[in-house]
Amino acid sequence: MRENGRVTSATRRPETPASTVPTRLIATDLDGTLLRDDKTVSARTIAALAAAEQAGIEVFFVTGRPARWMDVVSDHVHGHGLAICGNGAAVVDLHGGPGAHRFVKVRELAPDIALDVIQLLRAAAPGTVCAVERTFGLHLEPGYPLMHMEPPEIVSPAEKLLAKDALDADQPVLKVLAFHPEMDPDDFLTVARTAIGTRANVTRSSPSALLEISGPGVSKASTLELCCAERGIAPEEVAAFGDMPNDVEMLTWAGRSYAMGNAHPAAVAAASGRTAPNNQDGVAIVIERILAERL
Incomplete structure (x- = not known):
């Protein structure tokens, strides 16, 4: 099914x-x-x-x-x-x-869909902070924890990270990372999948409440x-x-x-x-x- x-x-x-x-x-x-x-x-x-x-x-x-x-x-x-x-x-x-x-x-995950998904997550799980993974770099929202293997290239709200004139806007968006500081990881995944539906594919691989969001069907x-x-x-x-x-x-x-x-x-x-x-x-x-x- x-x-x-x-x-x-x-x-x-x-x-x-x-x-x-x-x-x-x-x-x-x-x-x-x-x-x-x-x-x-x-x-x-x-x-x-x-x-x-x-x-x-x-x-x-x-x-x-x-x-x-x-x-x-x-x-x-x-x-x-x-x-x-x-x-x-x-x-x-x-x-x-x-x-x-x-x-x-x-x-790729289209930037407009990526932003839509982030806004849906913010509404469904207040306190969510996100990062944007492009082909050659990781960009973070303020408050996103420094948990990855490299420093971020840009720290800015998602609306700026995904804007048409953003730095690296010529690079495709591969996925959005969404972190919640308090929710249970599996509960966060369930909430996100319900909120996002078929707009994107949502999964997780981290022991923390960190979701990975790709294009629909990806x-x-x-x-x-x-x-x-x-x-x-x-x-x-x-x-x-x-x-x-x-x-x-x-x-x-x-x-x-x-x-x-x-x-x-x-x-x-x-x-x-x-x-x-x-x-x-x-x-x-x-x-x-x-x-x-x-x-």
Whole structure:
């Protein structure tokens, strides 16, 4: 079924037996999934990713991170060098390393819709403060906490951040980040989805009350589906990994999907399987099993 235009875990298809449909692509979230809590990639996971690609299985990193925060895994994309960033808002070529990332596909959030969404959130959850993620920088409203991996480029009300004459107005908006200092994270997500409806896609991946808002229909799953279609890869040939609500659509879409041992209940409900926590190399464990099935 669909809820406010979003695929829910109720659409989970029965898993096709692995022996009849070999995996051709692995799609994995990063934070809380592939990465350990210290943001490193373990030696076992590095070896599993390399072995998968040597076996002809493509590996896609599918993350809420912007492209400029991908350096932690840039060395592990091997052949194709592509990653889906911003919860599906961009497909990025990571070849060339830091500062040389190239946007292959951008699915932007129109500035007028972004501002409309922010105003709806302010009305539904007073005290909400927002940030605007453009292709090359993060801009904050006053009062938005400094919780990200870089200082903001601009601090100004959303009305100015999204104005036609704003600095960086020539850069597409990838997503809006909305933070509430007091609400429960899942309650904030529910309130936001009710208020915003189908105007935009609303999800979250943080343990705090921080929402991530993309264009209508833009999610990890929908962009992964586009990338797979370009390669002639069917959902049944994809194995996906995730741990948070922003992974639900992807876990639902993929033929084989695994929630981490540390996953949010929504991710567990959406996935067809379960693996060990991120700190215990849960992704690597499944990749090794997938490769063993091919022997």
